[in-house]
Amino acid sequence: LMVWLRRTTHYLFIVVVAVNSTLLTINAGDYIFYTDWAWTSFVVFSISQSTMLVVGAIYYMLFTGVPGTATYYATIMTIYTWVAKGAWFALGYPYDFIVTPVWIPSAMLLDLTYWATRRSRHAAIIIGGTLVGLSLPTFNMINLLLVRDPLEMAFKYPRPTLPPYMTPIEPQVGKFYNSPVALGSGAGAVLSVPIAALGAKLNTWTYRWMAA
Numbered sequence: 001l002m003v004w005l006r007r008t009t010h011y012l013f014i015v016v017v018a019v020n021s022t023l024l025t026i027n028a029g030d031y032i033f034y035t036d037w038a039w040t041s042f043v044v045f046s047i048s049q050s051t052m053l054v055v056g057a058i059y060y061m062l063f064t065g066v067p068g069t070a071t072y073y074a075t076i077m078t079i080y081t082w083v084a085k086g087a088w089f090a091l092g093y094p095y096d097f098i099v100t101p102v103w104i105p106s107a108m109l110l111d112l113t114y115w116a117t118r119r120s121r122h123a124a125i126i127i128g129g130t131l132v133g134l135s136l137p138t139f140n141m142i143n144l145l146l147v148r149d150p151l152e153m154a155f156k157y158p159r160p161t162l163p164p165y166m167t168p169i170e171p172q173v174g175k176f177y178n179s180p181v182a183l184g185s186g187a188g189a190v191l192s193v194p195i196a197a198l199g200a201k202l203n204t205w206t207y208r209w210m211a212a
Contacts, residue, residue: 017056021077046137046184053103054132054192055199062203067115074107102139106132121200129196133188137181
């Protein structure tokens with residue numbers, strides 16, 4: 001019974017984090033990236049996605065002890081988000097405007113760190129967390145650059161759920177940050193390490209709570 005309860009608690013946490021990642025993606029989403037808050041939105045988005053990915057991925061990876069689990073977790077997040085954003089396609093958006101953050105390559109770096117350091121949780125937290133924070137904004141900017149005419153799409157397909165004051169306006173590129181990828185990567189790398197440590201600690205706390 002205790003083994004069943006313990007596993008249920010773990011899997012419940014994994015599902016909750018993955019679902020929250022999906023909601024965070026939509027709310028902090030890429031659509032506002034093409035408005036006046038372009039670079040600010042991308043930096044906030046990068047930090048939120050890096051930390052949300054690393055906390056769930058390292059928790060799940062340390063739970064199984066198997067390198068590759070973080071990538072599997074990122075795949076779950078990706079599938080959830082594709083399904084959720086499918087509603088945008090139903091609203092008339094072109095399919096290539098529905099952008100999903102590139103979590104999988106960053107999760108692969110976390111898995112490789114865990115595997116290369118012979119399953120060292122401390123190396124996974126410090127090195128893996130740093131790599132996730134550094135890499136996700138870079139991968140995601142490449143991802144966004146592949147969208148067909150993003151500014152034109154933002155004007156042509158305004159979200160019907162947005163109030164009038166959030167209608168896309170002419171973006172002021174460089175108004176806030178000259179290098180959103182660098183800022184997002186730097187802040188993400190710093191913040192992802194303590195968040196990764198939190199994910200690892202949550203694993204320990206869960207075991208102790210279920211064993212009590």
